[in-house]
Amino acid sequence: MNAWKEITIYVHGITPQEKVKSHTSTYKNLHKMINDELNKLGKNTLGKALFVEWGWKGSKGQDKYLAKAERKIGELTLAKIDKAKDKTINPLRYFLRDARSLFLYGIADMFYYVSSDGQESVRKNVFDKIFKELAKLSKAGKSIPEGLSLTCIGHSAGTVILHDLLYIIFSKRYKTVKELPVYKYLNKTLLNDIIVLGRNNQIRLRKFYTFGSPITPLFFRSNHMIDMVIKNYRKKKGFLKPEEIGIFDCNDLKNPRWLNFWDKDDIIAYPLEFLYDNRKAVIEDHYINVSDSVRKAHGEYWSSKKMAKYIAESY
Numbered sequence: 001m002n003a004w005k006e007i008t009i010y011v012h013g014i015t016p017q018e019k020v021k022s023h024t025s026t027y028k029n030l031h032k033m034i035n036d037e038l039n040k041l042g043k044n045t046l047g048k049a050l051f052v053e054w055g056w057k058g059s060k061g062q063d064k065y066l067a068k069a070e071r072k073i074g075e076l077t078l079a080k081i082d083k084a085k086d087k088t089i090n091p092l093r094y095f096l097r098d099a100r101s102l103f104l105y106g107i108a109d110m111f112y113y114v115s116s117d118g119q120e121s122v123r124k125n126v127f128d129k130i131f132k133e134l135a136k137l138s139k140a141g142k143s144i145p146e147g148l149s150l151t152c153i154g155h156s157a158g159t160v161i162l163h164d165l166l167y168i169i170f171s172k173r174y175k176t177v178k179e180l181p182v183y184k185y186l187n188k189t190l191l192n193d194i195i196v197l198g199r200n201n202q203i204r205l206r207k208f209y210t211f212g213s214p215i216t217p218l219f220f221r222s223n224h225m226i227d228m229v230i231k232n233y234r235k236k237k238g239f240l241k242p243e244e245i246g247i248f249d250c251n252d253l254k255n256p257r258w259l260n261f262w263d264k265d266d267i268i269a270y271p272l273e274f275l276y277d278n279r280k281a282v283i284e285d286h287y288i289n290v291s292d293s294v295r296k297a298h299g300e301y302w303s304s305k306k307m308a309k310y311i312a313e314s315y
Helices: 024-040 062-083 093-114 116-138 157-170 188-199 223-231 305-314
Strands: 003-011 048-052 146-155 203-211 258-262 283-287
Touching (some): 003 024, 024 048, 048 116, 062 093, 093 116, 116 146, 116 157, 157 188, 188 203, 203 305, 258 305
Parallel strands (some): 003 048, 003 146, 146 203, 203 258, 258 283
């Protein structure tokens, strides 16, 4: 490959906001903060940005009703809980109220995504949009052939969606496109185009940045994953191969290739590097303190200058 066209893909999670709105300004703010830091370091800035919306009315798929449904159920549930009178003293009760709110408005989207209906709706919306853009960019007229170099930036449930996207593109587990679990509902032409690019090394994963990620507890969403944990428990090589999501050895790319940011006050965020064969230090769990509030921590990564600085340093 003579040259690489840099693409940056952003995928949000569903955060505990009273009203979910477009994430464009949030995306642009983080994109600008990272580029400002890259400029300070004299590095090339992030490539063309692709902003993805899902799980609310800004989505074009069936998943557009998710956030509204979560808030309806959340309002009814929390109102009922608040009416319950209990005169006993429990210092954790205020924390539990916030935790329940976060669970209803933040974690419920993960239950939706791992359900068969939700997974199909979200993937059809998100994957088709990304594949369409990548296919268009790969066919842009250039005198010098270019490959697509992806930097994926995801938050919360968006980290799981991006992880699955990379697995679909790069995994060698499925020999043909028809064997892929998404074949029955994704645009088949787009899917085939992207898989061909991936297997011809015309798409690469440059960097994967995740924050507020629940990938670790969601490791148990299939019997295949559970079997891997049991069979590989004593091998100290992780349970997954990083190559399955596109982390291959590249002479011009430095490790770590995947940085996972997490805060102890964010009950949805987990470290994850031990899930993969990380003997080459391709994955780094980076602890970062974005907030001391259980309610606020999960959404504060987006405005963290410390995180933007560390992303720039590792890019």
